[in-house]
Amino acid sequence: MTYAYYPGxxxxxxxxxxxxxxxxxxxxxxxxxxxxxxxxxxxxxTYMSVDELASYALAGRNLAMAARENQDIMAPCSxxxxxxxxxxxxxxxxxxxxxxxxRSLTAIGLTYSDKVQVRHxxxxxxxxxxxxxxxxxxxxxxxxxxxxxxxxxxxVRPYATFDDQLNPTSMDRLLEACGAxxxxxxxxxxxxxxxxxxxxxxxxxxxxxxxxxxAQKRGxxxxxxxxxxxxxxxxAFQQEAQNDPKLPSMPVVYFSQLMAxxxxxxxxxxxxxxxxxxxxxxxxxxxxxxx
Amino acid sequence: xxxxxTIKFEADRDYEFSRWISRxxxxxxxxxxxxxxxxxxxxxxxxxxxxxxxxLLHLSREGFKDEVLTSSSIWLCTTCYNCMVRCPKGIxxxxxxxxLKQRAIQEKLYPKRFPIPExxxxxxxxxxxxxxxxxxxxxxxxxxxxxxxxxxxxxSLGLKLIHAGRMSLKPEKIERRxxxxxxxxxxxxxxxxxxx
Numbered sequence: 001m002t003y004a005y006y007p008g009x010x011x012x013x014x015x016x017x018x019x020x021x022x023x024x025x026x027x028x029x030x031x032x033x034x035x036x037x038x039x040x041x042x043x044x045x046t047y048m049s050v051d052e053l054a055s056y057a058l059a060g061r062n063l064a065m066a067a068r069e070n071q072d073i074m075a076p077c078s079x080x081x082x083x084x085x086x087x088x089x090x091x092x093x094x095x096x097x098x099x100x101x102x103r104s105l106t107a108i109g110l111t112y113s114d115k116v117q118v119r120h121x122x123x124x125x126x127x128x129x130x131x132x133x134x135x136x137x138x139x140x141x142x143x144x145x146x147x148x149x150x151x152x153x154x155x156v157r158p159y160a161t162f163d164d165q166l167n168p169t170s171m172d173r174l175l176e177a178c179g180a181x182x183x184x185x186x187x188x189x190x191x192x193x194x195x196x197x198x199x200x201x202x203x204x205x206x207x208x209x210x211x212x213x214x215a216q217k218r219g220x221x222x223x224x225x226x227x228x229x230x231x232x233x234x235x236a237f238q239q240e241a242q243n244d245p246k247l248p249s250m251p252v253v254y255f256s257q258l259m260a261x262x263x264x265x266x267x268x269x270x271x272x273x274x275x276x277x278x279x280x281x282x283x284x285x286x287x288x289x290x291x
Numbered sequence: 292x293x294x295x296x297t298i299k300f301e302a303d304r305d306y307e308f309s310r311w312i313s314r315x316x317x318x319x320x321x322x323x324x325x326x327x328x329x330x331x332x333x334x335x336x337x338x339x340x341x342x343x344x345x346x347l348l349h350l351s352r353e354g355f356k357d358e359v360l361t362s363s364s365i366w367l368c369t370t371c372y373n374c375m376v377r378c379p380k381g382i383x384x385x386x387x388x389x390x391l392k393q394r395a396i397q398e399k400l401y402p403k404r405f406p407i408p409e410x411x412x413x414x415x416x417x418x419x420x421x422x423x424x425x426x427x428x429x430x431x432x433x434x435x436x437x438x439x440x441x442x443x444x445x446x447s448l449g450l451k452l453i454h455a456g457r458m459s460l461k462p463e464k465i466e467r468r469x470x471x472x473x474x475x476x477x478x479x480x481x482x483x484x485x486x487x
Contacts, residue, residue: 009424040422049392050411104477108470157372191371199406274455
């Protein structure tokens with residue numbers, strides 16, 4: 001089946017490397033996706049604090065357009081994934097919200113549908129493609145690369161649609177299938193601070209610091225993320241958060257970048273050069289001869 | 292010497308606020324709150340808050356409107372949903388935080404030049420106009436209105452991001468932008484009609 005790929009705004013901007021690498025992984029594993037035509041912003045967490053009803057309608061438009069194509073949505077961005085899921089739950093649970101969403105969609109010639117499933121790439125890769133099929137396609141095993149898997153909040157909370165709310169393991173297993181070594185990382189679903197770095201910087205930096213320090217303590221070579229905002233926070237504000245030039249830098253990459261490397265995609269095609277903390281030195285040190 | 296009464300009288304409480312919170316989406320079970328504190332214990336931001344989530348729930352349902360709406364907690368919440376998934380009584384605390392934010396914005400109870408309401412305003416304006424968010428312009432606009440001097444501090448990061456191809460000044464927009472405006476107008480009309 002073909003999924004309606006819903007990238008969201010971040011994957012066209014700061015999270016471009018996520019899109020590049022994810023599409024490379026899906027291609028290598030023959031998962032068929034087609035970008036949802038004329039998709040709009042999901043409203044993210046910000047819209048919820050001005051007008052939550054409008055945010056359900058905005059998400060509803062994307063759901064309705066996917067339903068018209070008879071496709072399930074694949075949403076890699078954690079915020080998009082949550083907002084779409086949340087909209088489905090709230091429309092189901094609250095009749096008033098359903099009325100608002102249905103009427104607004106009718107006004108633009110669309111029909112709300114409950115049928116669309118919102119899927120996350122981790123889930124599709126793990127359950128539809130499967131670990132044996134992935135392991136069989138690995139060309140460059142990520143041997144001895146110690147990865148701290150960092151999931152962040154919103155793909156597992158509040159709706160644990162495909163993994164545990166506090167100790168998810170889907171990314172761990174996918175990366176292990178690519179030959180990486182997963183270090184125990186108890187902060188895997190702790191908050192990165194979201195947009196707090198922009199609004200209340202001292203608090204945001206604190207939250208970022210804990211995550212980095214813990215990964216270093218656990219002996220990780222690299223942190224793997226599934227969320228464009230987590231990646232941005234840990235990557236772009238790393239020096240500022242650590243505030244200590246002696247501490248080594250900790251590369252922060254998308255799980256899909258590691259998978260794409262293992263599946264033989266060339267580094268420049270999957271945005272490896274886009275990270276502000278460079279991952280190439282550690283790959284060279286581990287003698288991982290990626291394309 | 293400024294004298295300030297620290298204890299509230301029964302008559303100071305705002306019952307309308309108390310009723311409102313228990314009728315709000317997510318607050319249906321607020322009367323069942325046990326004050327167990329799992330929400331506060333699991334909240335990664337509670338150590339910075341003036342009222343932790345547990346205290347905030349209690350103050351809200353008892354009608355301490357001013358304390359709640361001027362609290363720093365509602366702006367510190369990053370909506371990580373830890374409180375909600377751990378609550379043994381099914382109180383949707385995260386969603387109540389959203390509701391409190393909206394109410395504080397409506398009643399203009401936030402510090403001057405505070406970036407979060409401005410961020411929300413610019414974000415929704417951009418979505419209405421273009422259907423999508425262009426991160427670079429969103430940041431510039433919010434900082435212009437709240438802390439323009441920080442734009443200079445951030446310029447080196449901005450340049451690095453542009454160099455890495457992660458930040459573009461080209462505005463993102465969708466084709467059928469009129470649909471977004473019509474959609475949002477319809478939401479506003481229904482909201483008014485049903486008094487939501």
